[in-house]
Amino acid sequence: MKIALLASLAHGMNIAYCASIGDHSHMPWEETPEELKKSLAYGVKLHLENPDTTPEQSHESWLAQKETDGWVYGEIKDLENKTHPCILPYDQLPVEQKTKDYLFKAVVTLLKDLPDPDDVSALNGELVKLQLQVAAQKAKSQSVGATPVAGVTIVYQGPKEQYQDNLYGTKLVFNRGVARTVPSNYAKQFLSHPEFKEVEAEQTASSEVQDDTAEILAQQEAQKKKEQERQDHIFNEVESIKQFGTKKAVTDYIEAKYGEKVNPNSFKLDELKDKAVEKVRQFGVI
Structure with missing residues (x-):
């Protein structure tokens, strides 16, 4: 269902973020315990039904749920002994933990209109x-x-x-x-x-x-189909740009499509490709 989809996406985002700060303890969604999946789904539902929920309120809701389930503070997260370093009031959390709540809300808010794959x-x-x-x-x-x-x-x-x-x-x-x-x-x-x-x-x-x-x-289905076609068109155009082998090919493309002259000697080939891709994403395929 849709809530499970959003929960898995938010979990994937959290894994990537944690890895970026040196925390590699999180498991893939398929290996995540059911208790944690239910907790993530509860968080998704909270934001869907209450769009004005703040990251602080989201943490307070999570904290209340964890304490109800018997979790206590501990320096190490331990599923068996139910200890977690985030069993703290929001204002006592380190900034990297607060960031997770902001990212979680962002994922749910940005992707809430995704169609339910089961439907x-x-x-x-x-x-x-x-x-x-x-x-x-x-x-x-x-x-x-x-x-x-x-x-x-x-x-x-x-x-x-x-x-x-x-x-x-x-x-x-x-x-x-x-x-x-x-x-x-x-x-x-x-x-x-x-x-x-x-x-x-x-x-x-x-x-x-x-x-x-x-x-x-x-009408909604037609709009979704039209948007998907637009995204597919952009994806195909970006893939084509990635195949350019010379700076001139990229600069000629940018000038012909978007009317901007770019000095090829001022950029590396990959930088020029990134510039062309940015044009496509900003202005669409021309």
Whole structure:
């Protein structure tokens, strides 16, 4: 699921950072104990559900969880004896340990809109059903009545008059008290929050249902596909730049594509390649 994916990415970042400061004690995700994985997942969920959580608050939450599980302070992290050098108030942590909390928050914040890999295939199938049924529904005369849409019908009952989903990347807008039918994988995610509840589609009048779900999800999928194509294009262009064998080839490329003249004698070949790659990443493929 998505939380596990973000937890593994944050863990990978932490391994790299720790290695950079001489700490090689961390294990790969596949070898990490389940207790630590659960702790990382808890941290990810905290930031997803509470985006304003500070690194200090994140540490306090982690500390409370560890103490509840029986962990105590110790100069050496010991999984068996449950000792950890970070079982301290935030203001007593060394700066390198505080940095970990900042990096963890950054990873979750930057990657929170990644699609859930477990949901992709299910979403595609249900999205097709939604699109087909919406098209069929629009084709029928008004006298025939509404055709139930595939998926799960849910309703938002939170404190806001209107809620837009940015957590799961659907961009769906929910009007309070108005039902919306969504693919079951998304319904499961929404229903994990108390602001949402499931309702029976046949008990909801057509005038009380938002029926633009398929169109909105299709737009999001199209945008994701377009962005992926853009990233692939950039990746291919960067790989092409790496193949340049002379300074002139790189400077000619920069001038032809981005209109900037560069003196080849002022840079090494690799520096020129880096300059060209920077142009591609900043301005796109031209």
